[in-house]
Amino acid sequence: MQSIGEAFGLALQLVASGDGDLLEIVLLSLRVSLTATAVACLIGLPIGALVAIGRFSGRGAVLIVMNALMGLPPVVVGLVVYLHLSRSGPLGFLGLLYTPTAMIIAQTILIAPIVAALSRQVLEDLHAEYAEQFRSLCLTRLQTVQALIWDARYSLLTVGLAGFGRAVAEVGAVIIVGGNIDHLTRVMTTAIALETSKGDLALALALGLILLVIALGVNAAVQSVRMTAARHAHV
Amino acid sequence: MRKRALGAATLAILLAGQACAQDQSIIVQSTTSTANSGLYDYLLPIFQEKTGIEVNVVAVGTGQAIRNAENCDGDVLLVHAKPSEEKFVEAGYGTSRTDLMYNDFIIVGPEADPAGVGGSDDVQGALAKIAEQGALFASRGDDSGTHKKEMALWSDAGVDPTAASGDWYRETGSGMGATLNAAIGMGAYVMTDRATWISFGNKQDYQIAVQGDEDMFNQYGVIPVSPDHCPSVNTEAAQTFADWLVSAEGQTAIAGYTVADQQLFFPNAPSN
Numbered sequence: 335m336q337s338i339g340e341a342f343g344l345a346l347q348l349v350a351s352g353d354g355d356l357l358e359i360v361l362l363s364l365r366v367s368l369t370a371t372a373v374a375c376l377i378g379l380p381i382g383a384l385v386a387i388g389r390f391s392g393r394g395a396v397l398i399v400m401n402a403l404m405g406l407p408p409v410v411v412g413l414v415v416y417l418h419l420s421r422s423g424p425l426g427f428l429g430l431l432y433t434p435t436a437m438i439i440a441q442t443i444l445i446a447p448i449v450a451a452l453s454r455q456v457l458e459d460l461h462a463e464y465a466e467q468f469r470s471l472c473l474t475r476l477q478t479v480q481a482l483i484w485d486a487r488y489s490l491l492t493v494g495l496a497g498f499g500r501a502v503a504e505v506g507a508v509i510i511v512g513g514n515i516d517h518l519t520r521v522m523t524t525a526i527a528l529e530t531s532k533g534d535l536a537l538a539l540a541l542g543l544i545l546l547v548i549a550l551g552v553n554a555a556v557q558s559v560r561m562t563a564a565r566h567a568h569v
Numbered sequence: 570m571r572k573r574a575l576g577a578a579t580l581a582i583l584l585a586g587q588a589c590a591q592d593q594s595i596i597v598q599s600t601t602s603t604a605n606s607g608l609y610d611y612l613l614p615i616f617q618e619k620t621g622i623e624v625n626v627v628a629v630g631t632g633q634a635i636r637n638a639e640n641c642d643g644d645v646l647l648v649h650a651k652p653s654e655e656k657f658v659e660a661g662y663g664t665s666r667t668d669l670m671y672n673d674f675i676i677v678g679p680e681a682d683p684a685g686v687g688g689s690d691d692v693q694g695a696l697a698k699i700a701e702q703g704a705l706f707a708s709r710g711d712d713s714g715t716h717k718k719e720m721a722l723w724s725d726a727g728v729d730p731t732a733a734s735g736d737w738y739r740e741t742g743s744g745m746g747a748t749l750n751a752a753i754g755m756g757a758y759v760m761t762d763r764a765t766w767i768s769f770g771n772k773q774d775y776q777i778a779v780q781g782d783e784d785m786f787n788q789y790g791v792i793p794v795s796p797d798h799c800p801s802v803n804t805e806a807a808q809t810f811a812d813w814l815v816s817a818e819g820q821t822a823i824a825g826y827t828v829a830d831q832q833l834f835f836p837n838a839p840s841n
Contacts (some may be wrong), residue, residue, distance in 0.1 A: 420637075420641070420642050421642050421799060423640070429801070431642055515625040515626060530746065532605050533771030533772070
């Protein structure tokens with residue numbers, strides 16, 4: 335149990351010392367996971383919106399699949415991406431394996447279904463409220479989607495944060511496609527896995543605490559944007 | 570176009586009198602023990618300083634490292650499972666295999682020593698005793714070099730531990746460090762390479778129980794991946810790295826790596 339107390343001290347010490355390696359790892363974690371979140375939103379939001387307002391046969395099945403894909407195991411995603419990006423795989427010629435790009439691809443695949451499924455739910459609920467109004471205004475489908483997304487923007491921010499949380503916390507996918515290469519593809523979670531396997535549990539835990547603080551920081555930043563925007567909206 | 574630009578850059582560097590090619594980098598598919606013990610952190614800066622070649626290490630179990638290399642996802646293979654390595658070269662995936670260095674395997678166990686094998690230097694006898702007593706034993710169970718060696722030792726001892734899998738024989742299916750953590754958590758004996766053990770940070774009350782048997786010798790080999798099989802490999806840089814490791818200079822560097830005043834790896838490349 336002394337590990338936990340030790341970890342707190344170590345985490346503070348690491349942050350205070352301004353360790354260059356740690357900063358590099360933190361920045362790469364943020365870069366990979368934030369990019370993956372942005373791309374996943376670009377893909378997942380429109381899909382979620384279309385399914386939310388669409389009425390088509392087989393919609394029930396699509397919903398089940400979308401919701402089920404939220405539970406994609408990271409290791410499986412990592413393995414599938416590895417097999418495609420491997421030099422002997424179909425996309426091997428791109429030379430992307432063991433690069434941050436490969437990690438972004440894997441995390442995007444992992445969280446796009448989360449963004450799609452959650453935004454579908456948010457937008458569908460909202461649509462149910464406004465459907466008659468939209469009909470009376472004779473809005474086109476595109477205008478409907480735009481209006482819904484704008485109106486639900488704060489809820490959708492939370493959807494994005496859920497995706498980011500999943501991305502920044504996963505280790506199974508990035509360790510396979512990134513390879514945990516020092517100074518190249520080592521991120522917070524793979525560094526934690528490495529220190530654990532070295533038996534340096536205190537350092538692993540300290541890195542975990544720092545990761546938690548980073549996630550806290552990102553969420554606080556989004557929250558403050560939201561509050562500032564809300565304040566302006568009421569002026 | 571790109572080729573010409575590179576050529577110009579090379580010329581400029583040559584004219585400047587530096588044998589340093591900034592863009593050179595290779596990927597080493599490696600076993601975990603060499604990475605977890607800190608050997609690469611010590612060796613690679615020396616090599617990079619000398620050649621300018623950046624070495625990126627992907628540290629996984631020997632089995633996975635070999636498969637990754639077969640998929641052309643590395644330029645050099647550095648593992649410890651001689652029969653598998655020779656098969657790798659025979660199948661045309663690698664150019665040639667060279668003995669690089671060795672250390673040895675040990676069996677560590679809790680201070681209480683439930684099977685009474687502490688202080689033994691007879692690995693067969695110790696394993697037979699552990700099986701007989703049904704004392705907990707944690708295995709990598711992941712097709713790694715260490716796992717393959719462990720299975721060979723069980724077979725020499727005339728025991729099939731997998732028959733007791735889930736009972737006293739616990740296969741973790743994970744890396745050396747994770748398996749050590751698990752073994753220590755449940756009070757099981759576990760076989761590890763000495764280098765990983767010396768630098769391992771979570772030993773608790775664990776001690777070396779069995780060591781010193783010649784059968785527990787752990788040979789590492791280095792193999793550049795063949796450009797005939799994988800046109801994408803950086804042949805020249807890979808060969809430079811492999812050559813340096815087995816050169817007098819590389820061997821001296823390996824011998825110079827110590828943790829807690831103990832030498833972890835013993836170079837034994839054939840001198841040419």
